[in-house]
Amino acid sequence: xxxxxxxxxxxxxxxxxxxxxxxxxxxxxxxxxxxxxxxxxxxxxxxxxxxxxxxxxxxxxxxxxxxxxxxxxxxxxxx
Amino acid sequence: xxxxxxxxxxxxxxxxxxxxxxxxxxxxxxxxxxxxxxxxxxxxxxxxxxxxxxxxxxxxxxxxxxxxxxxxxxxxxxxxxxxxxxxxxxxxxxxxxxxxxxxxxxxxxxxxxxxxxxxxxxxxxxxxxxxxxxxxxxxxxxxxxxxxxxxxxxxxxxxxxxxxxxxxxxxxxxxxxxxxxxxxxxxxxxxxxxxxxxxxxxxxxxxxxxxxxxxxxxxxxxxxxxxxxxxxxxxxxxxxxxxxxxxxxxxxxxxxxxxxxxxxxxxxxxxxxxxxxxxxxxxxxxxxxxxxxxxxxxxxxxxxxxxxxxxxxxxxxxxxxxxxxxxxxxxxxxxxxxxxxxxxxxxxxxxxxxxxxxxxxxxxxxxxxxxxxxxxxxxxxxxxxxxxxxxxxxxx
Numbered sequence: 001x002x003x004x005x006x007x008x009x010x011x012x013x014x015x016x017x018x019x020x021x022x023x024x025x026x027x028x029x030x031x032x033x034x035x036x037x038x039x040x041x042x043x044x045x046x047x048x049x050x051x052x053x054x055x056x057x058x059x060x061x062x063x064x065x066x067x068x069x070x071x072x073x074x075x076x077x078x079x
Numbered sequence: 080x081x082x083x084x085x086x087x088x089x090x091x092x093x094x095x096x097x098x099x100x101x102x103x104x105x106x107x108x109x110x111x112x113x114x115x116x117x118x119x120x121x122x123x124x125x126x127x128x129x130x131x132x133x134x135x136x137x138x139x140x141x142x143x144x145x146x147x148x149x150x151x152x153x154x155x156x157x158x159x160x161x162x163x164x165x166x167x168x169x170x171x172x173x174x175x176x177x178x179x180x181x182x183x184x185x186x187x188x189x190x191x192x193x194x195x196x197x198x199x200x201x202x203x204x205x206x207x208x209x210x211x212x213x214x215x216x217x218x219x220x221x222x223x224x225x226x227x228x229x230x231x232x233x234x235x236x237x238x239x240x241x242x243x244x245x246x247x248x249x250x251x252x253x254x255x256x257x258x259x260x261x262x263x264x265x266x267x268x269x270x271x272x273x274x275x276x277x278x279x280x281x282x283x284x285x286x287x288x289x290x291x292x293x294x295x296x297x298x299x300x301x302x303x304x305x306x307x308x309x310x311x312x313x314x315x316x317x318x319x320x321x322x323x324x325x326x327x328x329x330x331x332x333x334x335x336x337x338x339x340x341x342x343x344x345x346x347x348x349x350x351x352x353x354x355x356x357x358x359x360x361x362x363x364x365x366x367x368x369x370x371x372x373x374x375x376x377x378x379x380x381x382x383x384x385x386x387x388x389x390x391x392x393x394x395x396x397x398x399x400x401x402x403x404x405x406x407x408x409x410x411x412x413x414x415x416x417x418x419x420x421x422x423x424x425x426x427x428x429x430x431x432x433x434x435x436x437x438x439x440x441x442x443x444x445x446x447x448x449x450x451x452x453x454x455x456x457x458x459x460x461x462x463x464x465x466x467x468x469x470x471x472x473x474x475x
Contacts, residue, residue: 013357041357048354 005049006070013041025067039064046070052077086149087141093152096132097159103128104163112164112292116446119291121246125167126204134171136199138178143192144199150179150325150389154332154381161336162343165450166292168333170204170243172326173293177205177251179325180267181310183392184317190307194269205269206247208300212237212282216462218318220262224255227306234268235301237282242295244279248272252300253314265314270302277302289449290457320400324388326458327409331381331416334454335374338420341427341447342367342374348431348442363430370426377419384412403474410463417454424451 003025010020010029017033034042042064043054052074054063063073088096108125115122129135138153139145148156153175160168178198185191197203214220223236234254244250249271256264270277282297310317345367352361388409391399399405424447428435434442 044350044354044357047350048357 002050002071002074003067006046006067006074009042009045009049010067013045014038015041023067025071027066029064029066030061034064036061046074050074050078086152087147088152093148093155097155099132100134100156100159103132104159108160108163108167112167112446115164115166115292117291119285119287119294121243121294122164122167122170122292123246125164126170126246129167129171130202130204133199133202135174135202135204136178138175139182139195139199143182143195145195150328150392151382151385154328154385157329157332158336158339161333162340164292165333165337165446165453166290168336169290169293169330172329172333173207173242174205175329176322176325177207179321180251180317181269183321184312185310188307188311190305191269191310194308201248203248204243204246205249205251206241206244207251208236208238208241208244208298209251209253210239212239212297214262216459218253219265219315221253221255221265222262224258224260225266225268225309226258230306231303232268232306232309233301233303234270235299237297237299239283239297240285240295241279241298241300242293244296244298244300245294250277250300250302252302263315267310267312267314267317268302268304269308269310270300270304271308274304275302287453289446289451289453319406323406324384324409327413327416328381328385328388330454330457331377331412332385334416334420334451335378335381337447337450338374338377338423341424341444342370344435344442344444344447345370345427345430348434366426366430370423370430373419373423373426377416377423380412381416384408403470407467407470407474410467413458414455414460414463417460420451420454421448424448 007020010016014020014029014034015038016023016029023029023032043059047053054073054077058073063069086093103125107128108122111122111124114120133146134156136145137148137156139147141147157168157172160171181191181195198205209218210216211222213222223234226233234252236252236254241250249269252268252270253265254268255262256266278301279298282299285291285294285296349361349363349367352363391405424444428444428448431442431444434440435444437443438445
């Protein structure tokens with residue numbers, strides 16, 4: 001459920017150069033064209049959809065490195 | 080103990096301390112800030128929390144059982160506290176200013192050495208009574224004079240403001256050295272309520288726009304004590320070398336905290352807005368970027384002054400404070416920080432819009448704005464700029 005939602009948000013806000021359905025859950029999003037500027041929109045959309053707030057400590061490159069990594073962060077914040 | 084050396088607390092240890100201060104800031108100080116403001120009452124809970132962390136002796140050297148922080152670290156603490164409650168931060172700053180006067184100017188005075196240990200061990204809170212009714216706000220002249228009889232003194236001072244005078248354990252009082260001294264020949268005395276008698280007869284209340292929790296009411300102060308409580312150094316030197324720079328650097332630092340918190344609130348507001356349309360930053364994001372740039376300038380100005388002054392204290396060069404240059408610079412710092420804090424809170428208000436203007440919203444900036452306006456008023460900017468105008472006639 002969450003993975004599907006994250007993929008949907010990636011399509012809308014990720015500004016990736018590779019179609020999202022061709023990226024595996026552990027695929028490197030930066031290699032797929034994710035920029036640090038695009039992570040801002042991505043993060044805001046995730047916050048809005050999952051009703052969470054990313055603390056400064058999670059605003060790192062690692063957090064947005066893959067769909068799995070994003071899922072980890074979201075799951076951690078939803079608790 | 081003439082020169083304030085570099086801190087004995089490492090950067091890592093200090094970071095840990097800051098984390099604790101942020102904790103009490105969130106859990107104790109911020110929780111009570113609205114009530115303190117509304118009732119114009121002393122921030123009892125916040126000051127008690129500061130005492131628990133031994134922060135009232137943060138600036139006292141370790142040889143007198145203090146924490147041994149340096150000026151830059153004290154400035155940082157003022158900034159952090161400013162985030163949570165302007166009044167609590169102001170009380171903390173004013174206390175440290177008096178502490179600075181004692182640690183830097185009571186060399187060889189045994190009474191003051193044991194006094195500093197007592198401040199550390201008992202976490203005594205010290206207020207100050209510098210201005211006097213009839214001198215027009217000029218710190219460098221006094222009407223009242225200390226009367227001595229053997230090793231006993233008596234003093235009566237009509238003070239238009241003594242911030243947290245009622246809550247304080249001790250009060251630092253300026254006065255003329257003797258009844259036949261000119262108005263400018265002043266000394267500082269620490270009067271102690273526990274070694275009294277010290278009485279405060281209320282002259283006026285404290286119902287102001289901002290900094291309401293400092294409870295800066297006016298009093299007729301009368302006190303008695305032992306002559307060893309009179310600081311040996313002339314107040315003129317204490318003011319020039321210590322009180323004036325410490326006051327303006329530490330006040331500016333807490334104003335920075337207020338400004339920085341306002342910008343944080345604006346940031347949270349913009350982020351809320353941005354979530355609604357993540358692909359397109361809202362217009363307010365641009366205003367936030369501007370406000371952040373102004374904040375950075377304010378911070379740089381303050382910390383550069385703190386770093387330079389810290390070095391001057393460590394070098395302990397006798398001529399370092401003799402020219403007008405340093406006094407002008409410190410005055411400029413005060414005037415500019417006090418103007419910028421209002422500017423930054425205004426910018427944050429525009430960003431948060433009605434949510435910032437409301438008193439009942441989580442983005443409310445009412446207290447920030449009211450506190451910010453106090454900055455230019457306390458030691459009026461016009462008075463300061465008149466001093467600078469005078470000094471600049473001859474300084475280059």
